[in-house]
Amino acid sequence: NAGVTQTPKFQVLKTGQSMTLQCAQDMNHNSMYWYRQDPGMGLRLIYYSASEGTTDKGEVPNGYNVSRLNKREFSLRLESAAPSQTSVYFCASIFRDSSYNEQFFGPGTRLTVL
Amino acid sequence: SQKIEQNSEALNIQEGKTATLTCNYTNYSPAYLQWYRQDPGRGPVFLLLIRENEKEKRKERLKVTFDTTLKQSLFHITASQPADSATYLCAPSSGGSYIPTFGRGTSLIVHP
Numbered sequence: 495n496a497g498v499t500q501t502p503k504f505q506v507l508k509t510g511q512s513m514t515l516q517c518a519q520d521m522n523h524n525s526m527y528w529y530r531q532d533p534g535m536g537l538r539l540i541y542y543s544a545s546e547g548t549t550d551k552g553e554v555p556n557g558y559n560v561s562r563l564n565k566r567e568f569s570l571r572l573e574s575a576a577p578s579q580t581s582v583y584f585c586a587s588i589f590r591d592s593s594y595n596e597q598f599f600g601p602g603t604r605l606t607v608l
Numbered sequence: 609s610q611k612i613e614q615n616s617e618a619l620n621i622q623e624g625k626t627a628t629l630t631c632n633y634t635n636y637s638p639a640y641l642q643w644y645r646q647d648p649g650r651g652p653v654f655l656l657l658i659r660e661n662e663k664e665k666r667k668e669r670l671k672v673t674f675d676t677t678l679k680q681s682l683f684h685i686t687a688s689q690p691a692d693s694a695t696y697l698c699a700p701s702s703g704g705s706y707i708p709t710f711g712r713g714t715s716l717i718v719h720p
Contacts, residue, residue, distance in 0.1 A: 536712035599651030
């Protein structure tokens with residue numbers, strides 16, 4: 495099992511450009527999440543998908559959109575990138591109702607917006 | 609609003625000693641609390657979960673306590689090793705949402 499995979503690993507954008515961050519998991523998890531992590535701010539939830547076909551806003555959703563393409567894949571789109579979106583983005587998944595409800599995280603995407 | 613506090617200053621200790629990290633929360637009644645480890649350049653990795661009706665949970669050299677009266681969890685690493693150096697995140701969660709809220713993390717540095 496590859497676990498949670500994210501692409502790309504690094505990306506540099508100019509202000510106003512758009513891009514989609516891809517996330518996939520092969521653990522048959524039902525819930526998936528997108529976080530951003532900034533120095534001194536910790537992990538902040540952008541969007542999540544409790545199950546296939548549903549998405550909900552998290553703490554910091556402005557400037558982002560998501561798509562739960564199927565049970566495996568959950569993508570995050572920046573329509574018009576801004577320097578404030580420079581961050582490290584983590585995708586995570588969870589099998590709800592497991593004993594520990596632990597989140598499995600991907601390796602992250604390091605995004606710089608110039 | 610919900611608030612989670614972890615020591616922002618790095619904890620420096622000598623190899624072999626016990627490291628104790630603190631997580632305090634306010635305006636919150638979590639059903640359980642998780643601890644994660646994060647190494648530089650990597651995503652967090654789950655370590656332990658403790659539920660509101662549990663006082664203590666152990667796993668190898670790790671021990672977590674949960675005091676719902678004090679609204680605090682303590683995370684202990686006994687016989688610490690340089691390989692334990694990392695940032696440790698606490699993440700309380702209400703039962704039904706499956707959405708943990710992460711603290712900012714405390715950096716642990718274990719010196720040989």
